[in-house]
Amino acid sequence: MKSHLLTYSDFTEEEIAQVLYHFEEKRFKKKDFIIRTGQIDRYQYFISHGCVRGYIVDYNGKEHNIAFRFEEFWFGDMESFTNNTKAHYNYQALEDLTVLAISKTNWDKISNEIPAFVEYSRNLFRNAMISQQNRIAKHLMQTAEQRYEQLITEHPHVLQRISLKNIASYLGVTPEFISILRKKVAKK
Amino acid sequence: MKSHLLTYSDFTEEEIAQVLYHFEEKRFKKKDFIIRTGQIDRYQYFISHGCVRGYIVDYNGKEHNIAFRFEEFWFGDMESFTNNTKAHYNYQALEDLTVLAISKTNWDKISNEIPAFVEYSRNLFRNAMISQQNRIAKHLMQTAEQRYEQLITEHPHVLQRISLKNIASYLGVTPEFISILRKKVAKK
DNA sequence: GTAATTTCTTGAACTACTTCAAGAGTATTG
DNA sequence: CAATACTCTTGAAGTAGTTCAAGAAATTAC
Structure with missing residues (x-):
């Protein structure tokens, strides 16, 4: 402090x-x-x-x-x-x-x-x-996909501590759609 | 001032x-x-x-x-x-x-x-x-429709001075979609 | 005051994202 | 450590909003 x-x-x-x-x-x-x-x-x-x-x-x-x-x-x-x-x-x-x-x-x-x-x-x-x-x-x-990619590159530590469900809500999409994005991003 | x-x-x-x-x-x-x-x-x-x-x-x-x-x-x-x-x-x-x-x-x-x-x-x-x-x-x-409705009820003066194209951009949608929303809202 | 430019509208085809339902995986609890 | 409850994933069908093209209406400019 x-x-x-x-x-x-x-x-x-x-x-x-x-x-x-x-x-x-x-x-x-x-x-x-x-x-x-x-x-x-x-x-x-x-x-x-x-x-x-x-x-x-x-x-x-x-x-x-x-x-x-x-x-x-x-x-x-x-x-x-x-x-x-x-x-x-x-x-x-x-x-x-x-x-x-x-x-x-x-x-x-x-x-x-x-x-x-x-x-x-x-x-x-x-x-x-x-x-x-x-x-x-x-x-x-940005699209949800771009926001997600930016989050994982700029704040990777966030993913260690926050559930995907909560990340989805923060990004403004459903958890189901985050699943789809994860598969997409993994392929790259 | x-x-x-x-x-x-x-x-x-x-x-x-x-x-x-x-x-x-x-x-x-x-x-x-x-x-x-x-x-x-x-x-x-x-x-x-x-x-x-x-x-x-x-x-x-x-x-x-x-x-x-x-x-x-x-x-x-x-x-x-x-x-x-x-x-x-x-x-x-x-x-x-x-x-x-x-x-x-x-x-x-x-x-x-x-x-x-x-x-x-x-x-x-x-x-x-x-x-x-x-x-x-x-x-x-909110959906774009809700954001548009809220804008016209809470800030009607804005519409007098700002073009729909600029409003669309502010709300995060295309001008074409604002047209659609306007027709919808007019019907109510 | 007419030409030129910009704004707004319409419709048809398309895409990003949602909803619902169901199953597998992972934590949490007693 | 078994039972329960979340979390994450998958797929199929649906919806909100986009794109493109073209025309009408309104503004701007000379």
């Missing part, structure tokens, strides 16, 4: 200590829910160990993965957290999970006291915004 | 004057390019009048609209602007356009001098991140 803070803004040792003081460690078991649709998300979570998926459920009850998050990444339903509204997304542990959690109260407190933290979070949001934008562009430009 | 600053953070009158001082007004004609793929985007743009589309070109030379921006909104290739790298996206005026432009140099200067500006931009990025996330979710959940 400390090194993560320093890569996105300049903190003094004292500021770092002050920031870290406002986090609490939490643990979850595989398959536990950290955030559920309809509830208010009062924390942001920084993963120290494990991984999670974020997903949304459509009117037919079908689940759609919008994100996977691994060690050294943040997750949370930012809209719910910011506006105290009901969360649109669910976040579920895909492995046993250890996180550093920060409450909204502490988040706001640190934001007021430590300008470097505002800059840190600005940089995080900017990067997130950029990568979401790029993801949208890829969805518009 | 002034009222926009105030809705996203607390500025003193003096700070507002200081921020505004670092913008320059620029004008473009309909169809002009403000940002082109491959060039470095050295400005961020706040629209005072007109609208633009952001798009990316795929390997087949096909264009894909990733965004439309109207009055009182920002645009720019944030990745290029931040890292001084080549822009992935093109931004083109869809109408005669007047913008307030801020250079990277001035952006960084204001960020160092005015904490409220860092908070302002953090809030912008956060909102952008949230709406991109929601857009991805909609793409995963």
